[in-house]
Amino acid sequence: MSSSILLELTRRYLEPHRHYHTLEHIAHMLEGAALAARSEGHALADEQIMAVWFHDAVYDPRALDNEEKSAALAVAMLRAEGREEAFISRVERIVLDTKQHVPSIPLSHAVIDADLQTLALPWEGYLKIGALIRREYAFVDDAQWRQGRARFFSQWLQRERIYHTPWGLQLESQARSNLARTVAGEA
Template sequence: MENEPLIDEALKRELTALYGAGDRHYHDLSHVEAMLALAGECRRLLHDPDAVEAAIWFHDAIYDSRAKDNEAKSAALAEQKLSGRVSSERLSRIVAMIDATATHQLPQLDDEKATSDAALFLDMDLAILGAEPGAFDAYEKAVRREYGWVEEPMWRAGRAAVLKSFLARPHIFHTAEFQRRFEAQARKNVQRSLAALEAG
């Protein structure tokens, strides 16, 4: 059971179809692939790379910009699809990682190694904030398109609140690795985006 890949080819095909939905402009397969590439770069730091890879594949599987429970639904899908392929303890860690993307706060896990993996996973999800300015701007435009139904004043207020919440943290990223690589650029990008939103 534990030796088989958590995400086999059939599951990849199924998830790829979900990520290919027409209303996705950022939360699509390229976001998953970017996170998988970061997981590859950080493999030496991960205690259970396969569990992190499974969390990456599932974390945005359900995505509706009008809904408030995407993370919970994505976690439930992971639970359903991975049940029987993985120990219940490992599955609960994967589910906790996915659920944590709702707030980007570290989940309460009773295991130091699992907490470390969750921190790296959450940082991979936010790495785009620390991308070079052109890539960050493309990300911002793509997210705006996903929320195309939101009126501009509402969008500006809502998005500004999200960005301010990141800036208010002592660190945007949980891990030393991502702070070193992305923190300074992420703060510049987010401040620039916030200034543009507030300027209207």
């Protein structure tokens, strides 16, 4: 990654409206993605590293197209850096897959699992992350916030599985417990 891309992404992750989607989130994701990739028998690929960095580069809690804008930013910046089109296309695909957290290519597995690892934190840690995300959505009133989270997490509980790598599958039970408690109104 060039210094100009690194500086631009760092600037974005330091934006004042971010409380969870910060450089710390990126660091945790890089750690988790490396573990997830290793559990699949390979090292984290350069495309996966780039996708982690770019996946929340554009973050406006009021918008519904953050991932699309983040993917477009990745394409533009990586083209300007002279990266190969196939590489750029894979990064773009992984970033777009983080929107619904459904992998369309195998390279997305580790990145998606890393993005969702906080769902499986011990309850107190899960609550702390929830509070940081709540700060990003301060414009939403409490009743709407609780209803929206319950609806969103109910959909997650209906999935056959949340995680896609052997590492991620170890997180499944705790994540489902946390989500069920959230849907039940405990968070």
